Amino acid sequence: MKVAVFSTKSYDRTFLETANAEYKHELAFFEPRLTCETSILAKDYPVVCVFVNDQLDRQTLTCLADRGTKLIALRAAGYNNIDIIAATELGLPVVRVPAYSPYAVAEYTLGIILALNRKIYRTHYRVREGNFSLEGLMGFDLHGKTAGIVGTGKIGAIVAQILHACGCHVLAYDKYQNPDCQALGVQYVSLQDLFARTDIISLHCPLTPETYHLVNSEAIALMKTGVMLINTSRGALIDAKAAIKGLKSGKIGYLGLDVYEQEGDIFFEDLSNTIVQDDVLQRLLTFPNVLITGHQAFFTKDALTSIAQTTLANISDFESGKPCPNQIKVEFPQAVASNVK
Numbered sequence: 001m002k003v004a005v006f007s008t009k010s011y012d013r014t015f016l017e018t019a020n021a022e023y024k025h026e027l028a029f030f031e032p033r034l035t036c037e038t039s040i041l042a043k044d045y046p047v048v049c050v051f052v053n054d055q056l057d058r059q060t061l062t063c064l065a066d067r068g069t070k071l072i073a074l075r076a077a078g079y080n081n082i083d084i085i086a087a088t089e090l091g092l093p094v095v096r097v098p099a100y101s102p103y104a105v106a107e108y109t110l111g112i113i114l115a116l117n118r119k120i121y122r123t124h125y126r127v128r129e130g131n132f133s134l135e136g137l138m139g140f141d142l143h144g145k146t147a148g149i150v151g152t153g154k155i156g157a158i159v160a161q162i163l164h165a166c167g168c169h170v171l172a173y174d175k176y177q178n179p180d181c182q183a184l185g186v187q188y189v190s191l192q193d194l195f196a197r198t199d200i201i202s203l204h205c206p207l208t209p210e211t212y213h214l215v216n217s218e219a220i221a222l223m224k225t226g227v228m229l230i231n232t233s234r235g236a237l238i239d240a241k242a243a244i245k246g247l248k249s250g251k252i253g254y255l256g257l258d259v260y261e262q263e264g265d266i267f268f269e270d271l272s273n274t275i276v277q278d279d280v281l282q283r284l285l286t287f288p289n290v291l292i293t294g295h296q297a298f299f300t301k302d303a304l305t306s307i308a309q310t311t312l313a314n315i316s317d318f319e320s321g322k323p324c325p326n327q328i329k330v331e332f333p334q335a336v337a338s339n340v341k
C-alpha cells in the first residue's frame with residue numbers, strides 16, 4: 001500500500017525500510033509532524049503512518065479522510081494524540097503497536113532512577129572538568145526503600161520486577177491487579193496511599209481524561225518530603241507547574257522526566273541554536289535535582305525493529321482485509337454510537 005510516513009527521522013526510515021523488504025509497501029517519508037496544515041502531504045496516500053507527537057484531532061482526521069486516507073497506522077503504543085471517537089465516526093480505523101519492547105522503557109526507567117539518585121549526570125561533567133570532589137553527590141540505597149508503581153501493565157510490571165530485585169518494597173496502584181505483580185509480592189494500595197507511603201514513584205499508566213494531571217498540587221502535598229518522582233509515560237500525567245512548586249519547597253527531592261506535557265514542538269528536534277520559548281520547561285531545567293530526557297525511553301534497536309515490523313504487518317492485515325488484532329477499539333456512549341459510519 002502507499003504509506004505516508006510523518007515525523008520521519010533517519011532511524012525511522014532505516015528500520016521501516018529494512019522491515020519493508022518483507023512487506024513491500026510503497027513508503028513515502030515526510031519530516032514534518034502531521035497537523036491540519038501538513039495533512040496535504042498525505043493526499044492520495046491510503047495509509048498515514050504517525051508517531052506520538054503527530055496531532056490527529058478531529059480537524060486533521062477530517063482533512064485526511066476527505067483526501068483519501070483509509071487507515072491510520074500509529075508506530076507507538078499510547079494513542080492519546082488521536083481523537084479515536086472522531087476517527088471511528090469518519091470510518092478511519094487506527095492500528096497501533098501495543099507491545100514492542102516493554103523492557104526498553106522499563107530499563108530506561110531504572111537508568112533515570114539510578115542517574116538521579118547517584119547524580120551520575122552531574123559527576124560526568126565534573127570529572128571532565130578535573131573536579132573529583134564528592135561534595136553534593138551523595139545518594140541513597142535503593143535496597144530497603146518503598147517504591148510505588150502507578151499502572152502495572154506491560155512496562156509497570158517489569159519496573160516492579162526490577163525494583164523488587166533491587167531490594168525495594170513495591171506498592172502499586174492500578175484499576176486491575178496484575179497476577180505477575182501479585183506473585184512477586186507487590187502490594188496494591190489506593191493512589192493516595194501510594195503517594196503517601198513511597199520514596200520513589202514511577203508512572204506507567206496511559207494518558208486519559210482520568211489520568212490527566214494525576215500528579216497535581218494535591219497529590220504532591222500527600223507525598224513524602226524528598227520523594228523521587230519519575231515519569232516515562234506521558235507528559236500530561238504531571239502538572240509541571242505544580243512540580244516546580246514541589247521542587248522549590250523541597251517536597252520533591254528528585255524529578256526524572258522522559259516526557260513533558262508540551263513536548264510536541266520541542267522533543268525529537270535539535271533546538272540547540274534557537275531560544276526555547278517554553279518557560280516551564282526552561283525553569284525545570286534549572287534545578288540540579290531534575291533530569292529530563294527527550295522521550296528516549298523506547299529508543300533501542302530491539303524496540304525500533306519490533307515497531308517497524310508490527311506497523312507494516314498491521315498495514316498488510318488491513319490490505320488483505322484480515323481483522324487486525326492491533327486495531328484500537330473504543331466503546332461509545334449511546335448518543336455517539338448512532339453517528340458512527
Ligand code: NAD
Nearest residue numbers: 078151152153154155156174175204205206232233297298
Ligand atoms: P499497558 O496498557 O500494558 O499498561 C497500562 C496500565 O495502566 C494497565 O495496567 C492499565 O490498567 C493501567 N491504567 C489505566 N488507567 C489507569 C488509571 N487511571 N490509574 C492507574 N492505572 C491505570 O501499557 P504499557 O505498554 O505498560 O505502557 C504504559 C505507558 O507507557 C503507555 O500508555 C505510554 O504512554 C507510555 N510509553 C512511553 C514510552 C517512552 O518512550 N517514554 C514508550 C512506550 C510507552
